[in-house]
Amino acid sequence: MGDREQLLRDIGIADFVLTELVLYLDTHPHDCKAMEYFNHYNRIKLQMEKEFSQKYYPLNTRYAESGKEWRWGAAPLPWEGACA
């Protein structure tokens, strides 16, 4: 697995962790420990998304700020097999 694929997989894992914590917090809105975990992994995920978007291609339009060339179109398309 290359660096790009590894980073994308790590982002996917962090995203899954956040989804799980969101589901838990929906029913336990006063659980401080779970909120700390959420804040922690949310920061990590945002950082990884930013890093990925700067190094490879923007993961969403929030990270599509461009200089000389419009970068949003630089991402491979789903049928190009690079979404995994």
Add this chain to the structure above:
Amino acid sequence: MHEHWKDDNFEDFPIAMAYVPWQKFERLYDDLEKGYCAGTIFPELDKPFTGRRCV
């Protein structure tokens, strides 16, 4: 009205109804990749389906 769904005193619950015990936050999988593959980051919720009974 007392909100039975907020507590865990099963003896006090009305009969003939189904209840799900509250999850308590213990810990996450140390290896989050393992949780990713298992479909949950909470070890206590990792219950593989065997097709016959619960594990």
